[in-house]
Amino acid sequence: MRKTKIVCTIGPACDSKEMMRKMIDAGMNVARINMSHGVYDRLEVTIKNLKEAIAESGQNVAILLDTKGPEVRVGTFKDGSVELVEGAEFSLFKNKEEGDETGVSLSFPKLVDIFESEGQKAIGRELLLDDGIISLVVKSVNPESIVCTVNKGGVLKNRKSINIPGYFINMPYVSAQDRKDIEFGLNHGATVVAASFVRNHDDVRTLRDFIDSLGYEYVEIIAKIENQSGVDDMDALIDYADGIMVARGDMGVEIPFIKLPEIQKTIIRKVVSRGKYVITATQMLESMTTAPRPTRAEISDVANAVYDGTSAVMLSAESAAGKYPIESVKALDAICSEAEENGEFTALHEYVEEHGMKDTNPIRSSICKAAKNIAQAVGAKAIIVESATGRVARAMVHYRPDCPVIAVATSQLVCRKLCLNWGVMAVMGEEKRTSDSITKQAMEKALSTGVVKKGDTVVVLSSNKTCPTSSTDSLNVRTVSYTHLTLPTNSLV
Numbered sequence: 443m444r445k446t447k448i449v450c451t452i453g454p455a456c457d458s459k460e461m462m463r464k465m466i467d468a469g470m471n472v473a474r475i476n477m478s479h480g481v482y483d484r485l486e487v488t489i490k491n492l493k494e495a496i497a498e499s500g501q502n503v504a505i506l507l508d509t510k511g512p513e514v515r516v517g518t519f520k521d522g523s524v525e526l527v528e529g530a531e532f533s534l535f536k537n538k539e540e541g542d543e544t545g546v547s548l549s550f551p552k553l554v555d556i557f558e559s560e561g562q563k564a565i566g567r568e569l570l571l572d573d574g575i576i577s578l579v580v581k582s583v584n585p586e587s588i589v590c591t592v593n594k595g596g597v598l599k600n601r602k603s604i605n606i607p608g609y610f611i612n613m614p615y616v617s618a619q620d621r622k623d624i625e626f627g628l629n630h631g632a633t634v635v636a637a638s639f640v641r642n643h644d645d646v647r648t649l650r651d652f653i654d655s656l657g658y659e660y661v662e663i664i665a666k667i668e669n670q671s672g673v674d675d676m677d678a679l680i681d682y683a684d685g686i687m688v689a690r691g692d693m694g695v696e697i698p699f700i701k702l703p704e705i706q707k708t709i710i711r712k713v714v715s716r717g718k719y720v721i722t723a724t725q726m727l728e729s730m731t732t733a734p735r736p737t738r739a740e741i742s743d744v745a746n747a748v749y750d751g752t753s754a755v756m757l758s759a760e761s762a763a764g765k766y767p768i769e770s771v772k773a774l775d776a777i778c779s780e781a782e783e784n785g786e787f788t789a790l791h792e793y794v795e796e797h798g799m800k801d802t803n804p805i806r807s808s809i810c811k812a813a814k815n816i817a818q819a820v821g822a823k824a825i826i827v828e829s830a831t832g833r834v835a836r837a838m839v840h841y842r843p844d845c846p847v848i849a850v851a852t853s854q855l856v857c858r859k860l861c862l863n864w865g866v867m868a869v870m871g872e873e874k875r876t877s878d879s880i881t882k883q884a885m886e887k888a889l890s891t892g893v894v895k896k897g898d899t900v901v902v903l904s905s906n907k908t909c910p911t912s913s914t915d916s917l918n919v920r921t922v923s924y925t926h927l928t929l930p931t932n933s934l935v
């Protein structure tokens with residue numbers, strides 16, 4: 443079983459039910475809906491197809507909604523794109539119905555007013571488009587547009603990003619459009635929201651308050667770290683968010699790109715040590731948008747993220763708009779699986795041991811730590827966790843056990859929420875009241891996954907349901923049999 447999860451961006455290349463079903467079969471754990479692209483009518487059809495594909499597959503796949511956030515993007519072009527030639531003049535307009543070779547509209551028209559108010563300070567400022575592929579230099583500003591000279595040309599497509607390195611634009615965090623997008627996504631089944639361009643933990647709190655006001659308190663928030671202010675507030679962001687995304691695209695433009703490897707490793711290490719999940723994203727297999735095989739550098743990049751302990755890796759254009767979306771998922775699955783087989787996790791294990799997760803429940807953390815050590819000592823094929831809320835499963839994988847964690851949950855929501863957690867396979871179970879019935883169900887569910895078979899040794903974590911409010915307090919080592927009720931070879935209560 444692959445432990446590192448795979449997030450796939452859904453787009454025109456894969457938005458049919460048939461394609462998404464193939465992606466699930468290939469290894470997709472989470473489907474990302476990017477609200478920076480697409481319109482509601484089409485997204486409704488896409489999400490409907492996605493839900494049908496998930497239902498037909500019989501697997502747990504979560505839906506992740508990625509917000510626009512306080513970023514500036516270009517508008518749309520008549521033909522979907524335009525080629526910018528070095529030395530040519532190109533303008534960014536407050537309002538332009540359709541872009542062409544002369545210019546395009548801005549998603550944040552107020553930027554024109556801000557630049558105009560700065561006068562000569564704005565002249566000569568560099569604007570980076572499409573993750574830095576295209577460079578513009580400000581030539582002049584008038585009440586309706588920012589007139590630029592193309593410094594580095596290229597093909598500019600609809601709704602591509604605009605970055606201004608070292609420049610802070612004071613924009614409200616949860617814009618009116620973000621509010622509409624978030625409400626749309628949550629009403630259509632998203633259980634995770636990726637917050638773009640978070641500047642500090644206050645942005646996460648603002649988003650949390652808005653989501654809670656809609657009645658979706660259970661929805662998790664992933665803070666995307668992709669600018670210097672986000673990096674500076676990294677520790678607080680990890681505390682306030684449910685997970686972190688290392689968003690290398692905009693980060694590599696906003697921050698000197700030579701710093702990316704260090705920042706990526708630091709974020710992963712800190713997030714894992716605090717018992718939360720982290721996604722490594724952007725250009726994981728970028729070449730596969732046009733080629734059927736990844737480059738050697740991409741293979742090494744993905745493998746190194748796995749060695750560092752990332753919970754998940756993400757496909758962007760590779761799956762959304764590339765020629766080989768299925769092949770990209772299969773390649774990512776193969777690379778992650780191979781990387782997990784060798785012993786490059788030693789340094790991470792040592793760090794986790796040294797910087798243990800701050801768990802409010804010392805019994806839970808102690809049992810999970812013991813389970814990892816016992817599983818390793820007895821050669822257990824799986825650790826089976828009875829987890830009504832998912833907390834025990836998350837606490838368990840914090841310690842990065844060598845064997846998979848099978849979480850037996852009592853709600854589909856919890857199963858979906860565990861889709862981003864490293865090493866967890868969630869399966870549906872029923873509420874049980876006694877230790878024996880809990881253990882019996884756990885064994886049955888473990889067998890049904892195919893991860894374990896008759897004769898395998900497993901570690902079972904459960905609670906004493908003679909007290910309905912009890913939490914996880916029991917550890918058993920058992921041998922799997924078809925009767926599922928062999929006597930424990932060891933137990934801890």
